[in-house]
Amino acid sequence: MTPSTRNAAQQRADQVRVFHLELDRLDSEGVLRLTEEQKKSVDAHHETLLNQLAQSFDIDRDARSRQLSWGMRIASFLGALALAASVFFLFRQFWGLFSEEVQVGILSASSLLTLAATVLVRARDVTGYFTKLTAMVAFACFVLNVVMIGQIYNITPSDKAFLPWAAYGLLLAYLCDLRLLLAAGLACVIAFMAARVGTWSGVYWIHFGERPENFFPAAVVLFALPQIIRHVRYDQFPAVYRLVGLLAFFFPVLILSHWGGGSYLDWSVTNIENLYQLCGFVFSAGAIWLGLRMQWTETANTGVVFFVIFLYTKFYDWWWELLPKYLFFLILGLTAVLVLMVMKRLRQGGGADSEEGEDLP
Amino acid sequence: MKAPHIPLQLAALAVIVVTNAVALSGAMLNRSGDAESQLTLSQRELRLPYRSFDRENSGLALSLDWRVLVHPDKNVVYYSWEYSRGGMPEWLDKAKMESLGFDMSTVSEQAGRRNDRMLSREVLLVLEFDGEAYRTSLERARQSLVTEEEKLAALPDSNDKKNRLKSITDQLTREENENSRLFVVDAGLSVETLRAKYADRTRYAIVRGQIRPWAGNGRGESVARGSISSVSIEAINVPHAFRPLLADQREPGQGRFSASLSFGQRLEPWMTHLEVTPR
Numbered sequence: 001m002t003p004s005t006r007n008a009a010q011q012r013a014d015q016v017r018v019f020h021l022e023l024d025r026l027d028s029e030g031v032l033r034l035t036e037e038q039k040k041s042v043d044a045h046h047e048t049l050l051n052q053l054a055q056s057f058d059i060d061r062d063a064r065s066r067q068l069s070w071g072m073r074i075a076s077f078l079g080a081l082a083l084a085a086s087v088f089f090l091f092r093q094f095w096g097l098f099s100e101e102v103q104v105g106i107l108s109a110s111s112l113l114t115l116a117a118t119v120l121v122r123a124r125d126v127t128g129y130f131t132k133l134t135a136m137v138a139f140a141c142f143v144l145n146v147v148m149i150g151q152i153y154n155i156t157p158s159d160k161a162f163l164p165w166a167a168y169g170l171l172l173a174y175l176c177d178l179r180l181l182l183a184a185g186l187a188c189v190i191a192f193m194a195a196r197v198g199t200w201s202g203v204y205w206i207h208f209g210e211r212p213e214n215f216f217p218a219a220v221v222l223f224a225l226p227q228i229i230r231h232v233r234y235d236q237f238p239a240v241y242r243l244v245g246l247l248a249f250f251f252p253v254l255i256l257s258h259w260g261g262g263s264y265l266d267w268s269v270t271n272i273e274n275l276y277q278l279c280g281f282v283f284s285a286g287a288i289w290l291g292l293r294m295q296w297t298e299t300a301n302t303g304v305v306f307f308v309i310f311l312y313t314k315f316y317d318w319w320w321e322l323l324p325k326y327l328f329f330l331i332l333g334l335t336a337v338l339v340l341m342v343m344k345r346l347r348q349g350g351g352a353d354s355e356e357g358e359d360l361p
Numbered sequence: 362m363k364a365p366h367i368p369l370q371l372a373a374l375a376v377i378v379v380t381n382a383v384a385l386s387g388a389m390l391n392r393s394g395d396a397e398s399q400l401t402l403s404q405r406e407l408r409l410p411y412r413s414f415d416r417e418n419s420g421l422a423l424s425l426d427w428r429v430l431v432h433p434d435k436n437v438v439y440y441s442w443e444y445s446r447g448g449m450p451e452w453l454d455k456a457k458m459e460s461l462g463f464d465m466s467t468v469s470e471q472a473g474r475r476n477d478r479m480l481s482r483e484v485l486l487v488l489e490f491d492g493e494a495y496r497t498s499l500e501r502a503r504q505s506l507v508t509e510e511e512k513l514a515a516l517p518d519s520n521d522k523k524n525r526l527k528s529i530t531d532q533l534t535r536e537e538n539e540n541s542r543l544f545v546v547d548a549g550l551s552v553e554t555l556r557a558k559y560a561d562r563t564r565y566a567i568v569r570g571q572i573r574p575w576a577g578n579g580r581g582e583s584v585a586r587g588s589i590s591s592v593s594i595e596a597i598n599v600p601h602a603f604r605p606l607l608a609d610q611r612e613p614g615q616g617r618f619s620a621s622l623s624f625g626q627r628l629e630p631w632m633t634h635l636e637v638t639p640r
Contacts, residue, residue: 089417096419099601104385111377119370146380151422153388154629156569156593164380171373175366202462203480204571210480 005235006128006177009057016046017062058126076129077180083133084140091144100152107145114138122176131176139181142168159195159205162188179240186222186244193218201264212252213264219249243298246287250306253280258313280310292346308339391625397552398566398624399633400490404617406543407597409610421604422596423620425630426541429453429589430494433501449575450545453587461548463574465585481571481590485628487547487559488566488592494544502536505529545589548572552628566624569593594629597622603635 003009026032034042053059060066087110095103118138122131146161169185172178191208194215198208208214223245226238253276256263260272267275284307291300312332319328407423429450455465461484489495509529513522549555552567559565570592576585599607603620610616621634 092418092420094419096421096601096604103601104381108377108381111381112374115370115373115377142377142380145377146384149381149384149388151420151596152598153384153391154594154596154598154631155384155388155391156627156629164376168373168376168380171369171376175369175373202482204483207480 003053003057005233006057006059007235009053010059013050013053013059013061016050020046055126058128072127072129076132080133080136080180083137087137087140088144091148095148103152104149107141107148110141111138111145114141118172118176128177132178132180135172135176135178135181139169139172139184157206159192159199159208162192162195166192173237174234177234179236182237182240183244186241189222190215190218190244190248193221210262211264212255212262215248215252219245219252221245222248239296239298242296243302246299246302246306250280250284250302253283254306254309254313257310277310277314280306284310288346304339304343308336311335387627388629391627391629392623392631394626396562396623396625397556397628398562399621400488400543400563400566400624401619401621401634402490402543403619405539406490406541407618407620407622409607421599421607423599425543425592425595425597427488427543427545427592428498428541429545430498447589447591449586449588452547453572453589455585457548458572458574458585458587461550461572461587463572463587465574479574479576481573483569483593484548484550484572485552485555485567486545486570486572486589486592487549487555488568489544489546489559490564490566491542492544492546492564494546495542498540498544499536502529502533506533545570545592548587548589566622566630568624568628568630597630597632599635600632603632606635606637 003012023032023034027034050059050061054061060069091106091110095106098106114134115138118131118134121134125131143165146164149155150157150161166185166188169181169188173180173182173185195205195208197214197217198211199205201211203211222241225245226241231237257273257276257280260267260269260276263272263276265272265275284303287303288300288307289303291297291303312335315328315331315335319331323331406426408426409423410421429448431448432451458465462482506526506529509522509526513519513526516522546565547555547559548570555567556562559567571590572587573590574585575588607616607618610618617638619636619638620632622630623633624630
């Protein structure tokens with residue numbers, strides 16, 4: 001079956017590469033030896049397959065090209081950030097020289113032209129790196145477009161600006177299959193939802209960040225969304241939704257576990273902080289369990305990271321003043337060893353489970 | 362060649378077009394018809410930015426410098442500043458805060474301990490230009506000077522009193538010639554109600570702003586009242602046509618000018634006239 005996404009194509013190519021390595025090993029150990037005719041047939045089949053995949057998805061055919069493509073990925077990310085900053089500073093440098101009408105024309109045109117450039121580059125760019133670059137610049141141009149029109153006409157700042165930014169970021173992400181823009185779009189969704197939740201309690205929208213609980217509804221929605229909406233053609237997107245959702249949940253919990261005064265709850269500050277410390281441990285452990293069970297790597301890893309952060313901050317509260325520093329850090333080190341052992345046990349258990357699972361018809 | 366995803370492309374295009382259309386039509390709506398109010402301010406109320414720190418920005422925005430008339434007795438309300446933005450005006454007491462929709466029943470209990478729970482809300486603020494609030498402030502500065510002169514007369518050799526008198530004299534000079542004459546004098550929730558009370562549209566402008574509850578101790582007892590945090594639009598873009606007039610003025614206080622600000626249907630300001638006045 002022909003893979004439908006770059007990720008699936010890469011997985012298929014990796015399987016072919018591993019198959020050939022194993023076949024060579026079996027051959028050298030005398031376990032399995034294919035006839036010349038069989039070898040030629042398999043090689044020809046895989047060569048054709050890899051050529052097709054390379055043509056359609058620009059896959060990495062070997063370890064060297066994989067390393068290079070990581071480098072290209074980083075270069076395109078940094079390049080995109082630099083180009084976006086360049087657009088911003090270019091406009092600031094010269095916008096005062098033009099009348100308001102021309103300024104608006106330049107801003108709108110920059111959004112439209114960069115969108116057109118993204119569409120053109122996407123159609124021709126098999127690698128996707130140049131598409132990412134142009135799409136990021138297009139997104140930056142649109143953000144700049146809205147911000148500057150607000151400044152030119154002295155428009156009252158509003159949380160509603162997050163809506164078109166979110167929509168545009170998500171559309172570009174789905175158009176170009178870009179996780180970075182998906183994360184940017186989802187960050188705008190989170191900001192908008194948190195601001196709305198804040199305004200329901202009468203608070204001016206710009207203070208939405210001062211009530212960390214405002215982020216919880218958005219966190220839950222984003223985490224659950226990939227379970228409701230299937231991403232057949234965008235197989236790497238569900239992980240981004242879950243990761244962004246988890247970050248939007250765990251960061252507020254971490255903040256509230258040390259700053260109970262920021263909560264909506266009408267309890268004493270100590271009780272609120274204790275509650276959120278408990279939530280931090282319970283939910284990060286839950287994320288590890290869920291991640292391992294569902295084979296969601298990002299969920300399990302995020303759970304581990306936050307579990308350790310909650311643990312370390314608690315150790316700090318308890319022992320930083322009390323213990324000599326060498327002992328404090330020794331406890332941290334030993335805890336890390338303990339976490340590693342637990343994770344190793346879990347991994348072994350998970351491996352046995354998955355092997356059992358694979359035996360099932 | 363990849364699948365074109367035409368619906369996504371069209372949707373992205375629509376987002377750009379619709380967003381620009383909404384933003385621009387909102388700005389046009391604000392400026393349509395007669396202005397809700399129009400103030401003629403000077404360099405005292407519209408401060409130039411320190412442009413030498415931002416050489417790469419060719420645009421120019423003036424910052425609206427507003428004040429509040431604070432209680433004359435500093436022991437009554439802490440954290441008030443007389444000569445810059447923000448602060449706790451005398452009129453923004455507990456009853457006024459309740460009339461603006463704040464639940465002040467628990468605020469006094471929260472003094473000190475849970476002040477971080479009290480966040481700003483958006484209300485309408487009345488800006489008064491060169492009116493009663495400024496005259497009161499000026500009178501207080503003059504009265505201060507008289508009081509210090511009397512104190513110095515009683516203790517003519519006191520260096521402290523001499524220094525204090527100099528400081529008060531400078532303060533009065535600044536109040537007469539440099540400090541902003543734009544004061545926030547009232548707050549409300551309805552433009553109509555406020556306009557009925559402040560009918561002069563060339564002296565009173567209604568704008569959006571943020572008020573925050575405050576709790577603290579004054580004269581040893583718990584006090585709950587309000588503090589004005591900000592006015593929603595404090596940076597006023599200088600239109601391209603007026604920019605050359607301010608080209609030589611690189612720092613605040615360098616030159617003198619008068620500028621007309623109109624506040625439109627959405628209470629958003631824009632500059633309609635600017636004139637540089639020679640010193």
